[in-house]
Amino acid sequence: MALCDRIIGNGVGAKAVVAITGLMLTGFVMAHLSGNLLVFAGPEAFNKYAAGLKSLGGILWVARLGLLGIFILHLGLAIRLNLENKAARPQKYVNEATMEATFASRYMVQTGLLLFAFIIYHLAHYTFRVASDDVNAVPAEDVYGMVIAGFSNPIVSGFYVLAMAALAMHLKHGVSSAFQSLGIYHPNLNVVTQKLGPIIAAIVFVGFASIPVSVLMGCIK
Amino acid sequence: MDLTLHVWRQKNSKSDGHMEIVEAKDVSEHSSFLEMLDVVNENLLGQGKEPIAFDHDCREGICGACSLVINGEPHGPEYGTTTCQLHMRSFKSGQHVYIEPWRARALPVLKDLIVDRTSFDRIQQAGGFVSSNTGSPQDANALPIPKPDADKAFDAAVCIGCGACAAACKNASPMLFVAAKVSQLAILPQGKPERERRVLAMVDQMKKEGFGNCTNQYECEAACPKEISVEHIARMNREYFRAAILEEPEKQGHGGD
Amino acid sequence: MNLDSKIPSGPLEEKWEKHKFEMKLVNPANRRKYDVIVVGSGLAGASAAATLGGHGYNVKCFCFQDSPRRAHSIAAQGGINAAKNYQGDGDSVHRLFYDTIKGGDFRAREANVHRLAEVSRNIIDQCVAQGVPFARDYGGLLDNRSFGGAQVSRTFYARGQTGQQLLLGAYSALNREINRGSVKMYSRTEMLDVVVVDGKARGIIVRNLITGEITAHTAHAVILASGGYGNVFYLSTNAKGCNVTATWRAHKRGAGFANPCYTQIHPTCIPVSGDYQSKLTLMSESLRNDGRVWVPKKQNDKRTAAEIPESERDYYLERKYPSYGNLAPRDIASRSAKEACDSGRGVGPGGLGVYLDFADSIKRLGEDAIKKRYGNLFHMYQKITAENPYKTPMRIYPAVHYTMGGLWVDYNLMSNIPGLFVLGEANFSDHGANRLGASALMQGLADGYFVIPFTLPNYFANEKFEPVNESDPAFKQTLDEVQTRTTKLLSIKGNRSVDSFHKELGKIMWDKCGMARDKSGLEEAIKKIPQLREEFWQNVKVLGDEKDLNQSLERAGRVADFLEFGELMCRDALHREESCGGHFRTEHQTEDGEAKRNDDKFCYAGVWEFKGDGKPSELHKENLTFENVKLATRSYK
Structure with a gap:
């Protein structure tokens, strides 16, 4: 109980939980990305991969629930911390300067909430198939076809690209910052940890955004 | 140099504060920021107005008493410098300078620029x-x-x-x-x-x-x-x-x- | 006035040990029945409060700053002396004792100074145990540096921030006791008077600087650790808040004030740059190791330093003191700078400055070597003056730095008012007429950690205490007096600011009672100060409310006390017809302009008794006897 209170109940502990869950979600995003990039390998490869995932059955649901739990912890604690932070300065500065804080770091909540909205839409779009008639028209087994159908709409694709920009910004600060929150700081390590955020952010953005852009440009059909 | 100061004035912890414009004329670029405020305060006193309250003590950058958020930056624009060691040559004549107290719920304002730390x-x-315990610890x-x-x-x-x-x-x-x-x-x-x-x-x-x-x-x-x-x-x-x-x-x- | 120094009998080396054994103790269970008030939270105050709290007494500690950690001990740069002999270069308790007595120009008590040297070793152990990060060498052991007035390396240091680290050590010990509930801390609370009941100090009157509320606090003993009075000069290296109020109020209640004329002027400070100047910044004395001090030979020479050829420069310290040269002691270096400027050869704005030139050292050792040694100091100089000391010589001028005088105390650190103890710079005890570098920190901590915890219980165990409370007549009356005075300051509504009075007083003190003093100047000051004081009480302008945070009001009270104290200081300087340490009377010098002591007539501590407002103070003498050292003339030629 004391441990739970020290970790969840306290800002320093809660930050560590946000960091760990954030890194886990980053891992998920990277895995998701590597799967998605199979779309460039053609319909068979991609649909086979999707079918393989579905065939996991129970395990897939455990993984999904686990992911949901991680996500809720990450989001919930981050929001709580943010509310505490807001309350800590009830009177704002009339003239406030920013010396060191990056743009990405100052808009973590905004990019985070945008991602939250995106995820709901994304699940509705492709997983639950309730958001787009174009996608719904394609049979559920043809995941490749769903992708093409979904991203053929420039507005949808635009939103996806925007969301990926938000994700990249979120990761740029979040990944490097997670190491500091976990107390991982050493001159010999910092060269890696401080670059890791921007590098992952770049990979994620280019990787994910390439799919809708390729669909729109007709590179994949 | 002449400066236009925008200073947070607040009578005490219970009252509301506001920004007030105070002109600082003929400021020497060799004076420190706090010395500039000293001169402003002497002028305010001459006009029958209450001087601006601010914390300060050693004025050599070590006691930690001085504070002030100057144009949005705690201790002003110079890196690695306390307000008491900040000199007016860091400012330009005609500049508007915003001076505010530390802002945090746990550091409530007591008066003007003074907060409770x-x-x-x-x-x-x-x-x-x-x-x-004071006594006979082992040899250093x-x-x-x-x-x-x-x-x-x-x-x-x-x-x-x-x-x-x-x-x-x-x-x-x-x-x-x-x-x-x-x-x-x-x-x-x-x-x-x-x-x-x-x-x-x-x-x-x-x-x-x-x-x-x-x-x-x-x-x-x-x-x-x-x-x-x-x-x-x-x-x-x-x-x-x-x-x-x-x-x-x-x-x-x-x-x- | 009873000035029994209560020095224990026996050989010098055994006095303290013997005395410690002979003093009575207070049973641990009984300690909580004793209330102790500590005024001031610097090295002496914080260490005393922490230790006494740790022993189980009920301690209340007061400071006017917003946190006890801000006391001006924090600004000490150089280091702290201790006779550890870690360097094996011949140091010993006796040598530290002798250096301190000699450095003080033979005007301190032998027994006190010896005790100081003895406990100096415990201080280092204690501080290290608290986690004070002293400088260390690669073997992990403590490092030492050498300092003025000594031929051994006995100074422990923590970069240029030794005072800060020691104070934070004492502050952390204090925090531990606050956490345990044995010390109650009152910050932003200023002591404005001592309450004496039946001849004993039984409490103080304080003003809460946030609410303006004036209240009384009772105790069985009051410890003053309120620092020195250097700010009587307005410009000094002291913090802006440093003041004489606590000790002066105690003096007015009967405590003897000893040797107020002993003030130390530090030779290497950044000169005044304009009349807005609010304080002076010290540059470490160590700069004189590699810097050469000079002024132009010609008067009113308006050329820049670079334009003045070598042949037209006067390296006056090297000329006058060939063997010590630029490393002449503080008082001598300071006076020589003043002489040079008085003769119209000073440099910089107003002609109040001399050059400290590193050009030769840079040529000899390279800029990098100089940067390694003094980089942070050069950086600080450049920050303040916007001049690059690697390219042009620094300008320096002496500034008031420390005051050796203070309330008279006996060997137990108790003033002549029973129950009123005085520690640190506030007392007069250990430095005689001049303090050596790195000895102030040593004395503050010695008093607080290792002396008062033994002598205070002895006082408690030997006294019977009547119960007192805040509604007793003595408390009510003192509180009323403080209240009246505070109200009076606000009601004058005159035309002059508090600072303008303070500046004027400072100028009188600096001109007439500064580095060099003479009879006619002092007499003039004694005439002028009461006039200024009178004008103050008729024409000072203090705005704001009484029941509110009011910095002008705080300052007004302190300046009012300086206006009384300054006069006593001049009287003391006038009566002491000799030159010794920090007190230089131009009438009393050798043919070469060196200080001339008069041991036949003035080998005593001059202790002043307050006889009432407007009445001249009465001088008492505590004769100093030297059984272990021979009185000698200092020479640095």
């Missing part, structure tokens, strides 16, 4: 010490301390407790201040016996005072007049996790025989 003292009282050289450790501990120990870290932090978090003490004593062997209790107590007190949480934006490091590194925050985080796991809840005491 007793929350900082209470955090130190919670555990920022080595329990060593009985326990050698590697020079890199001593130097690293010193880098943290230079904290002057001014509060600029909390003032600069977007979340009003004094992590750099708390971490400086935790880190200093965590590195030195003398601090080891109490390291778990210390970090748990100090972090807990920081929360109770109503400060915010660190989001690793490092505004504190940029504002710190003593250039203390956020490395110490990372060390405090490590200390905290270690203690959270290792420290057992306190048992009820029992008398001796």
Whole structure:
């Protein structure tokens, strides 16, 4: 109980939980990305991969629930911390300067909430198939076809690209910052940890955004 | 040079404050920022207006009494400098200068630019010490301390407790201040016996005072007049996790025989 | 006035040990029945409060700053002396004792100084145990540096921030006791008077600087650790808040004030740059190791330093003191700078400055070597003056730095008012007429950690105490007096600011009672100060409310006390017809302009008794006897 209170109940502990869950979600995003990039390998490869995932059955649901739990912890604690932070300065500065804080770091909540909205839409779009008639028209087994159908709409694709920009910004600060929150700081390590955020952010953005852009440009059909 | 000051005026902790425009004429570029305010205050007094209240004492950058957020930056635009050592040559004639107090729920304004920093003292009282009775400790050289450790501990120990870290932090978090003490004593062997209790107590007190949480934006490091590194925050985080796991809840005491 | 120094009998080396054994103790269970008030939270105050709290007494500690950590001990740069002999270069307790007595120009008590040298060793042990990060060498052991007035390396240091680290050590010990509930801390609370009941100090009157509320606090003993009075000069290296109020109020209640004329002027400070100047910044004395001090030979030479050829420069310290040269002691270096400027050869704005030139050292050792040694100091100089000391010589001028005089105390650190103890710079005890570098920190901590915890219980155990409370007549009356005075300051509504009075007083003190003093100047000051004081009480302008945070009001009270104290200081300087240490009377110098002591007539501590407002103070003498050292003339030629 004391441990739970020290970790969840306290800002320093809660930050560590946000960091760990954030890194886990980053891992998920990277895995998701590597799967998605199979779309460039053609319909068979991609649909086979999707079918393989579905065939996991129970395990897939455990993984999904686990992911949901991680996500809720990450989001919930981050929001709580943010509310505490807001309350800590009830009177704002009339003239406030920013010396060191990056743009990405100052808009973590905004990019985070945008991602939250995106995820709901994304699940509705492709997983639950309730958001787009174009996608719904394609049979559920043809995941490749769903992708093409979904991203053929420039507005949808635009939103996806925007969301990926938000994700990249979120990761740029979040990944490097997670190491500091976990107390991982050493001159010999910092060269890696401080670059890791921007590098992952770049990979994620280019990787994910390439799919809708390729669909729109007709590179994949 | 002539400056237009926008100064936060507030009668006391209960009343509301507001920004007030005060003209500063013929300011010498060689004077310090606080000396500029001294002259402004003498002029205000001459006009029958109450002088601007601000904290200051040693005026050589070590006591930590002076504060002031100047144009949005705690201790003003010069890096690694307290307000008392900031000189007017850092400003241009005709400039508008905004002067505000530290802003944090746990650092309430007492009057004008003066804030109550007793929350900082209470955090130190919670555990920022080595329990060593005055008496006959072992000889000072009985326990050698590697020079890199001593130097690293010193880098943290230079904290002057001014509060600029909390003032600069977007979340009003004094992590750099708390971490400086935790880190200093965590590195030195003398601090080891109490390291778990210390970090748990100090972090807990920081929360109770109503400060915010660190989001690793490092505004504190940029504002710190003593250039203390956020490395110490990372060390405090490590200390905290270690203690959270290792420290057992306190048992009820029992008398001796 | 009873000035029994209570020095224990026996050989010098055994006095303290013997005395410690002979003093009575208070049973641990009884200690909580004793209330102790500590005024001031610097090295002496914080260490005393922490230790006494640790022993189980009920301690209340007061400071006017917003936190006890801000006391001006924090600004000490150089280091702290201790006779550890870690360097094996011949140091010993006796040598530290002798250096301190000699440095003080033979005007301090032998027994006190010897005790100081003895406990100096415990201080280092204590501070290291608290986690004070002293400088260390690569073997992990403590490092030492050498300092003025000594031929051994006995100074422990923590970069240029030794005072800060020691104070934070004492502050952390204090925090531990606050946490345990044995010390109650009152910050932003200023002591404005001592309450004496039946001849004993039984409490104080304080003003809460936030609410303006004036209240009384009772105790069985009052400890003053309120620092020195250097700010009587307005410009000094002291913090802006440093003041004489606590000790002066105690003096007015009967405590003897000893040797107020002993003030130390530090030779290497950054000169005044304009009349807005609010304080002076010290540059470490260590700079004189590699810097050469000079002024132009010609008067009113308006050329820049670079334009003045070598042949037209006067390296006056090297000329006058060939063997010590630029490393002449503080008082001598300071006076020589003043002489040079008085003769119209000073440099910089107003001609109040001399050059400290590193050009030769840079040529000899390279800029990097100089940067390694003094980089932070050069940086600080450049920050303040916007001049690059690597390219042009620094300008320096002496500034008031420390005051050796203070309330008279006996060997137990108790003033002549029973129950009123005085520690640190506030007392007069250990430095005689001049303090050596790195000895102030030593004395503050010695008093607080290792002397008062023994002598205070002895006082408690030997006294019977009547119960007192805040509504007793003595408390009520003192509180009323403080209240009346505070109200009066606000009601004058005159035309002059508090600072303008303070500046004017400072100028009188600096001109007439500064580095060099003479009879006619002092007499003039004694005439002028009461006039200024009178004008103050008729024409001072203090705005704001009484029941509110009011910095002008705080300052007004302090300046009012300086206006009384300054006069006593001049009287003391006038009566002491000799030159010794920090007190230089131009009438009393050798043919070469060196200080000339008069041991036949003035080998005593001059202790002043307050006889009432407007009445001349009465001088008492505590004769100093030297059984272990021979009185000698200092020479640095």
